[in-house]
Amino acid sequence: MSRAWVFGDDVDTDQIIAGRYLVKLDPRELAKHAMEAADPKFASEVRRGDVIIAGRNFGCGSSRERAPLALKAAGISAVVAESFARIFYRNAINLALPVLTCAGVHKGFKTGDKVGVDVRGGKVQNLSTGKTFKAEPLPDFLSEIVHAGGLLRYMKKRSSF
Amino acid sequence: MGMTIAEKILARASGRKQVAPGEIVEAAIDVAMTHDIEGPMVVQGLRELGAKKVWDPSKIVIVFDHQVPANSIDAAINHIMLREFAAEQKIPNFYDVFEGICHVVLPEKGFALPGRLIVGTDSHTVTYGAFGCFATGIGSTDMVAVFVTGKLWFRVPESAKMTIEGKLPKRVGSKDLILKIIGDVGADGETYRSVELVGAGMRYISMEGRMTMCNMGVEMGAKATIVPPDDLTKRYLGGRAKGAYKPVYADADATYVEEHTYDVRNLEPQVACPHRVDDVHPVREVEGVEIDQAFLGSCTNARLEDLIEAARLIKGRRISKGVRMLVVPASREIYLEALRQGILSIFAEAGALIEAPGCAACLGGHVGVLGPGEVCISASNRNFKGRQGSPEARIYLASPATVAASALKGKITDPRDV
Numbered sequence: 001m002s003r004a005w006v007f008g009d010d011v012d013t014d015q016i017i018a019g020r021y022l023v024k025l026d027p028r029e030l031a032k033h034a035m036e037a038a039d040p041k042f043a044s045e046v047r048r049g050d051v052i053i054a055g056r057n058f059g060c061g062s063s064r065e066r067a068p069l070a071l072k073a074a075g076i077s078a079v080v081a082e083s084f085a086r087i088f089y090r091n092a093i094n095l096a097l098p099v100l101t102c103a104g105v106h107k108g109f110k111t112g113d114k115v116g117v118d119v120r121g122g123k124v125q126n127l128s129t130g131k132t133f134k135a136e137p138l139p140d141f142l143s144e145i146v147h148a149g150g151l152l153r154y155m156k157k158r159s160s161f
Numbered sequence: 162m163g164m165t166i167a168e169k170i171l172a173r174a175s176g177r178k179q180v181a182p183g184e185i186v187e188a189a190i191d192v193a194m195t196h197d198i199e200g201p202m203v204v205q206g207l208r209e210l211g212a213k214k215v216w217d218p219s220k221i222v223i224v225f226d227h228q229v230p231a232n233s234i235d236a237a238i239n240h241i242m243l244r245e246f247a248a249e250q251k252i253p254n255f256y257d258v259f260e261g262i263c264h265v266v267l268p269e270k271g272f273a274l275p276g277r278l279i280v281g282t283d284s285h286t287v288t289y290g291a292f293g294c295f296a297t298g299i300g301s302t303d304m305v306a307v308f309v310t311g312k313l314w315f316r317v318p319e320s321a322k323m324t325i326e327g328k329l330p331k332r333v334g335s336k337d338l339i340l341k342i343i344g345d346v347g348a349d350g351e352t353y354r355s356v357e358l359v360g361a362g363m364r365y366i367s368m369e370g371r372m373t374m375c376n377m378g379v380e381m382g383a384k385a386t387i388v389p390p391d392d393l394t395k396r397y398l399g400g401r402a403k404g405a406y407k408p409v410y411a412d413a414d415a416t417y418v419e420e421h422t423y424d425v426r427n428l429e430p431q432v433a434c435p436h437r438v439d440d441v442h443p444v445r446e447v448e449g450v451e452i453d454q455a456f457l458g459s460c461t462n463a464r465l466e467d468l469i470e471a472a473r474l475i476k477g478r479r480i481s482k483g484v485r486m487l488v489v490p491a492s493r494e495i496y497l498e499a500l501r502q503g504i505l506s507i508f509a510e511a512g513a514l515i516e517a518p519g520c521a522a523c524l525g526g527h528v529g530v531l532g533p534g535e536v537c538i539s540a541s542n543r544n545f546k547g548r549q550g551s552p553e554a555r556i557y558l559a560s561p562a563t564v565a566a567s568a569l570k571g572k573i574t575d576p577r578d579v
Contacts (some may be wrong), residue, residue, distance in 0.1 A: 010348050010437065014545040019524035022198050023228065023235035025205065037547035057349035060382065061545060062524075063284040065202055065300035086353050086384055087284055091300035141185070141314075151302045152210050155309075 009055035027073035059088025163412030167355035199282035202301035261492025261518035264460035271401035325362030335370030344441025352382030455568035458489030459541035481571030
């Protein structure tokens with residue numbers, strides 16, 4: 001069962017993965033330090049399939065792709081936020097980490113709530129409270145990239161190189 | 162229908178007559194930049210894809226700047242990997258650890274030209290907009306697509322306009338102005354937008370000052386920050402420009418979703434307080450906060466003009482006892498010129514540490530890392546929690562003049578009082 005990890009507005013890329021870890025290329029190494037500055041317990045307690053619920057402007061700051069990579073490697077299955085910073089958003093899609101923009105979602109969850117995310121249907125459910133939130137659907141071609149398993153697999157599939 | 166600068170550049174690069182905000186276009190990239198942090202991820206992605214050759218080696222620029230010289234075995238391995246890649250792909254514009262920060266090196270070497278479409282694997286790629294080009298940050302996987310195909314998809318952004326009126330007062334710089342703007346609009350105030358910085362006031366702001374302003378556009382979420390080219394642009398590019406260029410200007414009937422006007426004649430020195438870039442106050446309101454470190458460096462504020470401004474305050478004085486002042490000229494060109502002009506000796510004699518050009522303390526991964534509870538006043542661009550080291554350190558962002566004044570007094574100080 002997926003659990004929610006709730007964060008506030010303007011969670012920046014330094015909180016997601018700090019600059020001093022950017023020399024690492026191994027996603028498992030990055031996962032050990034995911035969200036370290038925001039919540040030091042996150043990396044040790046997060047479980048495969050968990051979901052991040054956040055406020056506005058999630059992922060602001062750097063273009064470091066290790067930010068969504070670290071979250072994905074830590075087991076995060078989707079990020080649902082009131083809004084996203086643009087580079088993080090693109091990077092997450094390119095790595096096939098679903099990112100859903102969803103108004104009102106931040107106030108609708110506490111950390112530890114059970115959560116259900118239907119990426120294709122654009123539906124986010126708090127299974128602990130029974131409330132459902134409607135997310136903005138991903139534009140078709142972004143959805144295709146996510147479902148292909150990321151931009152590189154999408155390119156391979158279409159042999160567009 | 163009239164178009165903004167961003168719309169015109171994206172229309173030209175995607176081979177269309179007209180584009181409108183919200184449209185998705187596939188555009189041809191004029192310059193693609195990567196560095197020693199994201200570059201290895203790009204190389205890994207190319208291998209995963211099985212791509213053997215880049216689309217056009219002459220359009221790729223690689224700069225080592227984040228960990229220069231290498232400060233760990235991991236960093237050294239990344240450098241080796243990227244050096245080998247540059248050699249194997251015969252990339253002519255490869256700048257090893259000697260040249261400085263990518264966002265200062267690309268303009269110096271004449272890659273940032275009016276009308277161009279430039280992408281870089283760094284969020285501060287928006288800096289090049291100071292030259293009237295559309296420049297934006299992307300991640301490493303998007304860069305793999307660019308390296309292989311020479312193209313990338315873009316959603317045409319809405320444009321906003323900031324009109325600057327008047328001349329900045331003494332000891333008040335372009336950094337103070339951009340901090341003030343970010344404080345007003347908020348850290349996501351311009352998300353996805355292209356922001357044009359226009360008006361008579363911009364004509365008084367040097368190319369260096371314009372780069373400082375465009376650089377921090379991303380701290381309000383902007384996809385691009387663009388200054389229409391003028392005589393100053395042309396003068397800077399003389400003898401530098403790599404290739405011909407054609408300036409692009411907005412049509413009189415172009416559409417802007419938002420317009421702001423700033424009269425800067427009475428602007429005061431500003432500071433962004435921890436841990437938010439948009440928690441901006443006049444320096445007067447936070448004066449007296451004791452500091453442990455003063456950092457004069459980064460792609461935001463370590464160009465020659467910034468070093469000269471800080472040196473004017475420091476000359477003949479001593480850095481406050483117990484304060485570590487780090488001066489990191491942004492590029493080799495700047496380092497050499499500061500050396501010739503005696504600027505570096507002013508800092509050294511005052512007790513500052515001078516480091517080799519690079520990103521240095523800005524991102525907490527190289528020199529000048531902060532410990533728990535420490536306070537830094539920084540001429541860089543981000544004061545996020547943990548940015549320069551410990552998440553329990555606090556970073557205040559300010560102009561080079563405010564950084565220098567604070568280093569002298571050991572506490573946050575208005576540069577007009579020194």
